[in-house]
Amino acid sequence: MQEFKKEVSFVEKNKIAIKKKNMFIVNYIKDVFNGVKSLVVGLRRTMYYFSHHKEIITEQYPDNRDTLVLPDRFKGEVILVHDENNEHACTGCTACELACPNATIKIITKFDISPEGKKKKAIDKFVYHLELCTMCNLCIVACPTDAIKMAQTFEHSVYNRAELTKVLNKQGSKIREGVE
Amino acid sequence: MLSFSNISKSIDTWLNATFNSTWTMLFEMVIAGVGVISLFAILGLVLVLMERRVAAWIQIRLGPNRVGPGGMLQSLADTVKLLVKEGMTPDGADKFLFNLAPFIAIIVAMLLMAPIAFAKNFQLWDMNIGVLYVTAISSIMVISILMAGWASNNKYSLMGAMRSGAQIVSYELSAGLSILAIVVLSGSLNLNDIIQSQADGWWIFKGHIPVIIAFIIFIIAVTAETNRAPFDLAEAESELTAGFHTEYSGMKFALFFLAEYINVFIVCAIGATLFLGGWMPFHIGNWESFNHIMDYIPSSMWFFSKTFFLIFLIMWFRWTFPRLRIDQLLNLEWKYLLPISMFNLLLVTAMAILGWHF
Amino acid sequence: MVEEIGRTADGDIIINVGPQHPATHGVLHLVITINGETIKKVEPHLGYIHRSIEKMCESLTYRQFIYVTSRMDYLSSHINNHACALCVEKALQIEVSSRAQVVRILLDELTRIASHELWWGAMAMDLGAFTPFFHAFRERETINDIMEETCGARLTMNYIVPGGIMQDIHPNFQKRIKDFIKLYKSKISEYDELVTGNIIFQNRMKGVGYLSAEDAISFGVTGPAARGSNISCDVRKIYPYEIYDQLEFVEVLETGCDSFARYMVRIREMNQSIRIIEQLVDNIPEGDFQTKTKAVLKLPKGEFYQRVETARGEFGVYIVSEGGTTPYRIKFRSPGFSNLSALDHMARGSKLGDLVAIMGTLDLVIPDIDR
């Protein structure tokens, strides 16, 4: 019995040795198989998108210009809000000018004579350098009368750099009654 | 029935009736030349557009959609742009070789057109060593790449060229061995004979698993030989900017570009001929009615659809896989593809001798 | 032997990678010495996009200087802003409302995911696979849309002010984030299919760019690059700021020390960020979004240092104040600068193709390095 067991174990050992020798081939085939499998998985994924090519993610700009809606908070450029009477709320306090990190805003003030004969400070020109603006929103936050806000425009390219320097107050506009 | 072979035959008889044999020969050569060049132009346009469209769809984009209906004329616009661009030669470049290299590339591509059977009885040159000719000529491609890389006087170009040299030389082996599998089975080097041997079924179906393995190895090897991703180490743009054609611009660049696509077409045509039966229609055993319907589809249609299927396969690879590293590339060839294809060739030979295939 | 231009005395070739090169993602200039394909030395030349932000900040007030930091690491601009605001708040001892804190963290983590998404796409593109780039952008665009709706910009938001956030969150904010999480979870398996599991990709990454833990610490490597070397260095865990100490998430660590480990850290980190977002998105407390602060901020005399965890590693703001409205000196400890210094060490002896993989896993953003 004892001897028989020995023999078995000998055979087993031999088997293991053979197995080890075969392991190289087995591993080789395994490598090839796993490698090919991983590639096929990738190919299947790209094939899925190839056959479902209507799931496009790109914006069809400028074809979708008419339907393009930008979020109302989008920071495109600074504008001075004018109402239908061509009146704005800017008192010329230069808070925005001070808040701006890039000297984008330059406010040129003048003194209006009010009907009562008092001298009153008002803006002459609200100069805005779009080329310097980084849309950081600090001027909007700083404005005490909410006279300026960010517009949702983004097509700012022009042929001449001088066109980027804008005067925001419209011709003949004046400050709204009651805004101090 | 209107087919390529009938047209060519009628032209041949008309020329023979009108002129003496020398002039006929000359005229036919001119016609063949014009035909090949126009085929080049059309293939270039179609393949570039196809590549861009395949890439776009895989990448969830639309692809070219500006020039012409659905962007169909995009590649034409690109060609015009490349034609009018300035072709620069860098300082310190070997001017003669630098200018010669793109032409060699395109000439090699032209030479490879000769033995391809585009349709039934429609072939430029039916030679008895067609397969050998194709493998021999396609190796010349590496010379143009090495020439371009060396003459550019640019380290990126040189490295790209050297990589390409190592790559093409090694992948020639497994491409050759897998082609050999079909040669063994069909017993001929003549491409027409190989096609004829597939009249009752294509080799990929008749040849069991060994031929399928040979086919896969063939596709991998030719992808590498034509420097297409994931084996595009010669131009690996994230490592070598553009590899061997870094310094090329304008028309000379366009020639390299065109040669790449023509080479893809040719290797796919060869693959289609060897494994998928060339212009041979799809037949199923003795199902006569089905085979008859298949016969009605023109042979040229069969050939081109098979070729374009293989081209699509190669494009599909390109837009899915990352690039290999140079040592892994050579490992893949010498450690995996070559032993497998050698063993496979043995199997195929045994199969051919024992007649185990259908 | 006559010494040629562009060759060393040993006959090794010197080539310029950059400043205009597809793999450097910007204007990084590497002068590399190679022998055949093997890299012997990598020498970065910086400064092509140096804007001297530190000097600029010396003339900006404490409200103004925050926006400039968005321009450093533009992919985690929100986290940079966060660091600056935290530093100012620490100096002034401003209590930030919990609503603002939660929103800040939500946006931080969204920024982190967006940054890693872009990195993932660019990484695959470096290795020659173009498709993942577009697939990564699909998810990233969703995040950018959330940012655009709430913060008003897609990349350089400038949403944080000392004392809180600039505006209250948009009504759609929570819904959009939940939609994003749904999209992300449905698509994350594609990342494995397309790139992570790919045999070619794994071979390109495994064993490449070995960086031992000791070297990583010595080189000051932080962020995912260091966590790939099994160093616990997540500032959110070790020096928690805001309410990170109350959140449940795991600091992702990998032991591989190679490019693949660094890659896996980022992939797994995205899931952790999603986990943080899931915890917070439904629990945004009511309250003020901004604490009332003085119109002109004056920091007390002293020195203040604040570190945060950006997508690339530890970002430090060091403010030296003389008591005025502008800082006397500001130093930004940018993670990219230190991470880059380890590049030479990691790339030596590897192949030219590996350099791309190593640079990719370091996730270099050039404005972050140059400042």
Next chain:
Amino acid sequence: MTNEALKAIITELLPAATFEESGQWLTIYVAPSDWHLLAKKLRTEAALLFDFLTCLTCIDWKTHLTMVYHLDSTKFRHNIVVKSKLGADNPAIETVSDIWQTANFHEREVYEMFGVNFINHPDLRLLILPDGWEGKKPMLKDFEDPINMIRL
């Protein structure tokens, strides 16, 4: 570790060091000549193990320069700040790039921006500034650039 304990150990290592505790972390003032020796001890001392140089920078105080080193220990997670006062003309201090390799790049940056000369630095060249830059160091307070104005 508390500041007191840190103080005790560091005083043992370098009796000449002076301390300041008003800031966020313990600040140690050392003379430039003592710095390299102390740095080595801070790095290797088992109870301290400051193995992570977080931040290395310089401050121009017009009359003098101050080198600032932020140190962190990845094992104990304690932080200290080391400061060293340098003269305004010919500022020089010994390099620590052999102790913390990250100092290599940071010191090169300080060298070109502040003109601090790092003794024994293996590779003290311009890193960020263009090759051949001469003249004033850009980060000094009295730097004026008439072409590219920084000040608003």
